[in-house]
Amino acid sequence: MKKLTEEIKTMAREQDAVILAHYYVDGEVQDIADYVGDSFFLAKKAKEVQNRTIVFCGVTFMGESACILNPDKTVLIPDADAVCPMALMVEREKIAEMREKYDDLAVVCYINSMAATKELVDVCVTSSNALKIVKNLPQKNIYFIPDKNLGSWIAEQVPEKNFILGDGYCHVHDCITPEDIEEYRSKYPGCKVLVHPECPLAVSKIADYVGSTSGIIDYATESPDREFIVGTEAGVLHELKRKNPDKEFHFIEKSACEDMHRMTLEDVAACLRENSPKAELDEGVRQRAEASLDRMLELAK
Secondary structure: OHHHHHHHHHHHHHOOEEEEEEOOOOHHHHHHOOEEEOHHHHHHHHHHOOOOEEEEEOOHHHHHHHHHHOOOOEEEOOOOOOOOHHHHOOOHHHHHHHHHHOOOEEEEEEOOOOHHHHOOOOEEEOOOOHHHHHHHOOOOEEEEEOEHHHHHHHHHHOOOOEEEEOOEOOHHHHOOOHHHHHHHHHHOOOOEEEEOOOOOHHHHOOOOEEOOHHHHHHHHHHOOOOEEEEEOOOOHHHHHHHHOOOOEEEEOOOOOOOOOOOOOHHHHHHHHHHOOOEOOOOHHHHHHHHHHHHHHHHHOO
């Protein structure tokens, strides 16, 4: 393992490559990354880095986003088959239908979506910045896609706007129920419950804290409490324990994404050796999708 890690670092240095990893991928992949973060942090970092090559350790829409923001760079995705199911839960025809049906409409797209969706919308958001961006939009009607749960959570906090929600969901978070929360509270009395807003609204409403992946990590790190119940993808435990070695985290057992955990160190090494697979987009799609991501970065400042 040490030999493989050194080989990856050497190849990255020789190829002027930066390695970005999402909090959900396996810990050994996080450990070799130059930057680890949630979708918003990594989108910003992909735009900021000066390296010629970006190795994006996550699911395919993340590599696409890096490609959209960096047309002059090579973006490598170590596992081209690691696809976020929610990113595919959008119907292009439905977007056109909503634009015809509603005046004063903003189509707001969660960053967990493919470039083919991003090119059709007004602005992208992440769980970190969705509330701020939606509040700042001038439109009264918000068509929020694809995640119905994140959309519901934001709608609760912006009652002055009319939300029309997509039908998509994260299969990891959507299966967490209020009964799961109560069960874990019975097992671990007194522990605060920290959940991601991709969970159903009924779960978010009874949690002690609702926030993005980075928000959950920050909350647990800054809290004086020593023990937590966590409702989000299990890969986050690696960063939680790195920052909080003396604290205990009880993850709801359903919380694992097979696609995020497909990637191995061997995959990272292979993509650097072969300079493949690459995230590549039609230039017209890329330019149209870029507008929604650029607007996100601007409105989230």
